[in-house]
Amino acid sequence: MAIEIIPEVGHFALMMALVMAIIQAVVPLAGVATRRSLWMAYGAPMAAGQFVFLALAYLCLSASYLLDDFSVANVANNSNSLLPWYYKASAVWGNHEGSVLLWSLMLAGWGFAASAFSTSLPRDMVARVQSVMAMVSAGFLLFILLTSNPFERLLPNVPADGADLNPLLQDFGLVVHPPMLYMGYVGFSVVFAFAIAALMGGRLDAAWTRWARPWANVAWAFLTVGIALGSWWAYYELGWGGWWFWDPVENASLLPWLTGTALLHSLAVTEKRGSFKSWTVLLAISTFSLSLMGTFLVRSGVLTSVHAFANDPSRGFFILVLLGVTVTLSLLLFALRAPRVSHRVGFGWLSRDSLLLVNNLLLVIMTVTVLLGTLYPLILDSLNLGKISVGPPYFNALFVPLTVLLCAFMGLGPSARWKRMGARELTTKLWLAGAGALVIGVLAPLLYAGQWNLWVSLGLVAALWIVLPLVRDVIDKCRHAGSLGRGLARLSPAYWGMVLGHLGLAVTLVGVTVVSNYNVERNVRMAPDVTVEVAGYQFTMRELTSRRGPNFLADTSLIEVRRGGDGRTFMMHPEKRLYLATGMPMTQVALRPGLFRDLYVAMGEDLGGGSYAMRIQYKPFVRWLWLGALLMAAGAVLAVIDKRYRRVATRRGAATRRVTP
Amino acid sequence: MKRWLLLLLPLGFVGIALFFYQGLGRDPTARDSALMARAFPAFEAVTLEDANRRVDETLLRGEVTLVNVWGEWCPACKQEMPQLLELADHGIRMVGVNYRDRREKGRAFLDEYGDPFELNIFDPEGSLGFDLGVYGAPETFLVDADGVIRYHHKGYIAPSDVQARILPEVEKWR
Incomplete structure (x- = not known):
């Protein structure tokens, strides 16, 4: 049957990718050394090929997961026929072997993108970049094939069902967190490759x-x-x-x-x-x-x-050898080739x-x-x-x-000029922002909690000290443009990226400060019809029931929450789950998110007699933590679309147009 | 900047790498085996083979015994069976703990993959497993003749572990 050979196809694709990585690591670099442009041109097709074959390998592993092929050890150890399909697909990277495969796929993806977007750069530079990327890639592919093969089979004793994915990992968080993180880790390989290429070329x-x-x-x-x-x-x-x-x-x-x-x-x-x-x-x-x-x-x-x-x-x-070789060689290269006399x-x-x-x-x-x-x-x-x-x-x-x-x-920083600037000019620009940050930061905890708190004030002053000078800077820049609208439109995406990035950090800082200092937490015993008050909210347990999920049993409680001020009510459902395949218990938290506060209810131990230990928390401003991070990321991306990087792309576009009839 | 100063960078990294290398062989969770050198936890249960036969911790006195925690639902346990059969062939007394399983499934498992065990403690609720601090099956405990836990193997016993780890431990406590 076709299903049975899928893992072998994946294994083969991995080997193909390794071969291509080795060619890409060696040939373009040799081309640079011997000034042969044909050899240098090997990089781009090999980068594309590596990406295609790794994508194939990855699809094969995913297919084995989705089709419940428990003859693959990786699937048998980390998946289960009861798992919903989206967790089967994400279980691929919930374990060591699969996640290194994802790592390599992303590395190949970045490598492919880097070579596709660099056609207007000097050829020897591109060849070196591709070669360095491929060296890293070859190292990881060797690592997969020699020590962590995700396509290892369990033959002839094929298990009837899998061991189940760790319940902690059966969650939307797992679907998105590791891929994002790996994309970041691996993405820096491109910058690394550029730096090494620049060192090699002495440029x-x-x-x-x-x-x-x-x-x-x-x-x-x-x-x-x-x-x-x-x-x-x-x-x-x-x-x-x-x-x-x-x-x-x-x-x-x-x-x-x-x-x-x-x-x-x-x-x-x-x-x-x-x-x-x-x-x-x-x-x-x-x-x-x-x-x-x-x-x-x-x-x-x-x-x-x-x-x-x-x-x-x-x-x-x-990995230690891989890490050691990469770091030692690049630092050595740096020590030998870093500019002799820094300008x-x-x-x-x-x-x-x-x-x-x-x-x-x-x-x-x-x-x-x-x-x-x-x-x-x-x-x-x-x-x-x-x-x-x-x-x-x-x-x-x-x-x-x-x-x-x-x-x-x-x-x-953002208000200062390059090269040099008078202290007086900086003071004129910033004294108002500084005074504002100080006053608001010191008074805010008094108004919010009725009591002064050094840490809160410190955090808020710091955050405002980032934001207020930026506001002033934006206004200053717009003043010369006549109208505010025209002024704002004239600011470059790179500038907006910086503003957004700094703003994001300030937002995160406010979140960290407030939630660390004003978090309210209570551990209580709750049974049906017991009411507890936490931070102005009344929590009443209405019901305690059991239910059966796709691969777990759960005790669920229904909790009615009444807000102090306007008496508005809503329901929360914390759960305690027992996963059947591994027998592992898990707490499913009930969360009521809000821009200014989260309510958080977690079910603890069964205390017997129909009562449960409950942990209730009131978390002010906790969303700001992650909101700030999103702003920072948006700022970084916004800066990329700035004209000065686009120019490279347009020139490339023009070149392609000329070639295509 | 003096060039030789820059050479300190790779050297410094090599230093860190040496620590990493040292750390590789060590198990940071080594202290976790809280049951080491303690008596096997008291229990009372019936056996998988016979629902009327009651056993308790005295079962493990008098002879060095390997206690293997397994379940029909656990794929690694199937892979581990040949190694357990080999250990039984060395004349080691083997006792199974059928962990969070159903009686008929557990029996069918032994019929299909072989039975190295003198008997199996039936633990459908996982209460003995809990007292043993089992993370998941399979796990194996070496209990000496006085009923004291002397070695804890977390996870699957690989074919190479039989000679390299399990047999030497058994010899040590015999």
């Missing part, structure tokens, strides 16, 4: 940064959304109401985000002013290296985490250049802080100094002040 001018900037923006946008989705998923699925745990794997995604943010800003300086050249290259290398390290940490099992996949030292060793482009101590430098330094310090906290347990364990874990107190104690400091400089 560390502003040109490569202009080519690399759109890719960095898009990758960063994906990573931002991916992290936010992960936080949102943890919030509603794990049943604790937390949104960030400083878990090693969360940190692993935050690290490239921090250096990626620094990279976006450093790329801007290099493109506009030609300075920070080596620094930008180093950030590009670090960002991708940290993405790879994140992959290593998740898959090798060296750290304990809620995310860790099965602990298999041989896989860990392979000192002078700038005053008060200028946008210097402020961006401070921003970069702060982001790097934050990265090192998180990195140390994440790796410290591992290092102590390796030196036989005992097993410890570094918890939120460490991270909060260092990260919060650094963030506030970063915001202090962020407020100044």
Whole structure:
């Protein structure tokens, strides 16, 4: 039957992709060395072929999942015939093997896009970029084929049914969070490839940064959304109401985000002013290296985490070699080829250049802080100094002040001029915004909670200090245009991208501040007709019933909520599920989302006699956390459609038109 | 900048990589085996084979025993059976825990894939599994002659584990 050969087709497609990756890694680079343009031209078709074959492999694995082919070990261990089709499709990346396949598919996708959109760039540059992308790709394909083959069969004892997907992963969050995150991780490979290509070619001018900037923006946008989705998923699925745990794997995604943010800003300086050249290259290398390290940490099992996949030292060793070779070689290349004499482009101590430098330094310090906290347990364990874990107190104690400091400089940055500017001019521009931020920030907690709170004020002042100068800057820029409408229309997408990105961070900051300080949480015992009041809402349990889902049994309670002010009522249904195949219990949280507050009810233990432990939480402004992240991502994407990147595309379009008859 | 200073970057990374390498062989959850060197938890249950035969923890006294937690619903358990049969051939006393399963399904499983067990404790509610801290089947516990847990194998026993891990542990406690 055709179904039975699908996994073999997928396996074969994987090997084809590997062969193409190797050709793409070797031939174009050899072409550059020997100046043969035919060899250089090998890159584009190979990149396309790799993408096609990996897509085929991926479709084959998905088909095996959808058709319940339990002769495939990966399917038998992670899926189940009772699973709804959309979780079967997303279960593909809910496990180690499948998720590396998705990783590779995305890498090939980015590689294909990078070669398709770069036809107007110098040929040797494109050849080098394609070659570097293919080296990374070949490494991962070898990793899949040698240690993590998703098409491994269970023959001849084919199980009648699968083991079921981990219930934690049976959720919309799983459908979207990992792909977004991987898109971000992998996207930085393009920027990395551009940086390495520039180092190899010895052409560390502003040109490569202009080519690399759109890719960095898009990758960063994906990573931002991916992290936010992960936080949102943890919030509603794990049943604790937390949104960030400083878990090693969360940190692993935050690290490239921090250096990626620094990279976006450093790329801007290099493109506009030609300075920070080596620094930008180093950030590009670090960002991708940290993405790879994140992959290593998740898959090798060296750290304990809620995310860790099965602990298999041989896989860990392979990724470590991959990581080691990539990072060591690129850093070595950097050490040998970084510009010998950096062109000192002078700038005053008060200028946008210097402020961006401070921003970069702060982001790097934050990265090192998180990195140390994440790796410290591992290092102590390796030196036989005992097993410890570094918890939120460490991270909060260092990260919060650094963030506030970063915001202090962020407020100044957009209003400052390149090169140099007088302190007086900056003060004139910003004193009103500063005073406004201070007054509103200090008074807001008094008005909101009737009591002053240092942390809330600090957070709000920082957020307002980002927003108000931006508002003033937009108004200033429009003033010269005559009418406000015309002025707003004249501002470039790149500028709007910056405004949106900074605004997003401010929104996230408000969310973090308010929810951390004004969160109300109560653990109560509830039985039918018991009423509990939390933060001005009355919760009454109306009913306690059982139901049967497609692959689980559930105890459901029906809770009526009455709002204090206007007496409006609505219903909430928290659930406790028992998944049949694995016998794993899961809490299904009931959430009532709102722009200014979430209500959160989680069912806990059965206390007997028809009563249940319930955790009720009131979470003000928690949505702002993720809303801010979406704004930041939107800003990054908006900046990409700016004219100066489009010009490349138009020129390419014109060239194609001439060729096509 | 002095070029040799830049060379510290790759060197620094190699240093971190060494720590990673060291960490690879270690299991960060090693401490989790809370039952290690503790007595096998007390239980009272009937057997899979005979609904009228009652057994309790004294069943495991007197001889080194491998207790394997399995279920018909668990695909890895099917793959594990040949290894368990091999261990039984080495003369090791094997006791199964039929975990969260139905009686007829459990029996059909043993008929189809072989039965290395002296007997099977029937645990349809998973209460013994809970006391053992089982994450999922299969898991295997080595219990010494005094009924004390000496080794815990989480997950599937691979063909290579038989010689490399299980047999040496059994020898150690015999």
